[in-house]
Amino acid sequence: MADFFPSLPLNGKYFHTPFNHYNTMTEPVKLDLSKLSIAFTDRSLCARSGTCVGLCPTGAIELDDELYPVIPDPSKCTECGMCARACPGGEVDYEDLTEKTFGHRNDLDNFDGHIQETYVAHSTDEQLRLSGAGGGVITALLWDLLKHGEVDGCIVTRMNPEKPWMGEPFIARTYEELLTSQGSKYSTIPLNAVWQEVREKGGKYAYAALPCQAHGFRKAVAEDPELGKQIHSIVGLFCGGALEPYLVPELLKTKGLHTDDIKDFQFRGGEWPGQIRAILKDGTPRPLHYSNYKDGGYNYFIGLYMPKRCTTCLDGSCEFSDLSVSDAWTRDTQGKYIFKNRSRVIARTDLGVSMLHRAIERGTLVGEDVTKDPNYRTQKMQTQRKGLNAPLRVARWKEKGIAVPIYDRPTPQASAKEKRTERMVSACLAMGQTKWLRYRIIKFLTGRGAIPLIWLRQGLKKRKYAKRAKAAARAKAATKTS
Ligand SMILES: Cc1cc2nc3c(=O)[nH]c(=O)nc-3n(C[C@H](O)[C@H](O)[C@H](O)COP(=O)(O)OP(=O)(O)OC[C@H]3O[C@@H](n4cnc5c(N)ncnc54)[C@H](O)[C@@H]3O)c2cc1C
8 A cells, every 4th residue: 555655644734654553663651442442443443533633632643644543652642531432433322422413312213314404505606606516505604604703713624735635624714715625525534633723722613524523523522522612513414435545546546647746636626516537737637537426436436445434334414413415416307417516405403404594594505495395305325325235234244243333223124135235235345445456447447448337327317217207297197187
């Protein structure tokens, strides 16, 4: 892996240099690993959310070049156990998180979690809308809070300007800085490491977070209530799974490029829904595959580059946020997207509802209330991935003695076909563990040779939607005649 990580990821801010790991140290201080976050005993369960780094009261924990926590100087660790208790990797207690977020323990065992209202929305600021992954809704909501003085900054992410193949967390305090945070970086980013700065500088912050990062935050507040007071709100992102940070260097290599050749990397660059592309040193955008990001980009990569911990995550809709934002992937009868540059917003808590309403009243967002429309109730593919495949995988691996997170949710009932599907997906994920194999597959899938596959996929989708439209028309006609 060394050739893919020529240097350290994030300006050395939260990072230890040179690469070092507590277990490889020769210092005489011996730590009780059971008092530390899960990465110190089993990296495969680490969500790499940065929670332990951000929470550690003595600043003993840093990140290595694969974004796992390390303790370079064990004498700084007091074995207080805070990092272990707040760690979102080894255990996710839904009832407990429900109580911490909603004030009761009524955990809804479904993919979308607690919903008060659902909107399809977009930012009224064209720049924010067009630079967003969807409708620029997350950034518009954050900007609304910042511009009205309700927060001092926003905890967000960007591609590291010096190492643009890596994502990094940062605090945006201006409109321009928020602009640089826009777009989805489908890569593991230790967002919660930024709490170090939050605690140091004081002030109030809004926070855009993936599900694992939000879990880390909810757990961390029990350890550090002052941190809880500093976070105004969580705007959550739906998440089908992040990708290993080594995806980008490997993808560049399939096109004969090196990390030194690029000045930026965009997971969804250009026109909506966007395309994975490298921005070369001279400013030229270089697409890295032949379809849009969804048909032949992200959907291929999650089969091969999803970290093991993400494959056992059951929360695809950021259930423990104030508001969750997803793409609005609704299609018409031709299989074409209805809502370009728009997002679906789920308001979960009272605070989330008031943030959404205020943003609409203040003219920051334009939104349509679709709470009662069943078409917007869920994302079917995601529900299958996270609501069915992931819990089946967790149960199966647990039986085989493979380490999995502890959940307080029952395993869903599944048909033989559904169980087979889960095994097939898991087999793909296993192939992704072998570097030469995944590299060859990805080189083929993102090359010209795979263009017929893209056509086939799009053709099948069109047929599926046309069939659905016919069935709906028939059903409508039947109700009319009866
Ligand atoms: C790893 C990942 C997986 C996703 N999976 C799905 C999915 O399966 N289905 C779906 O509907 N939507 C998914 N999304 C969310 C979707 O891509 C959009 O981010 C969302 O619709 C918001 O769009 P927007 O235009 O409102 O946000 P924008 O205005 O573009 O703002 C994006 C915000 O997301 C934050 N962000 C970007 N990448 C990360 C990251 N890696 N970690 C933490 N914060 C980040 C940015 O800091 C910024 O604040 C995923 C996003 C990510 C990052």
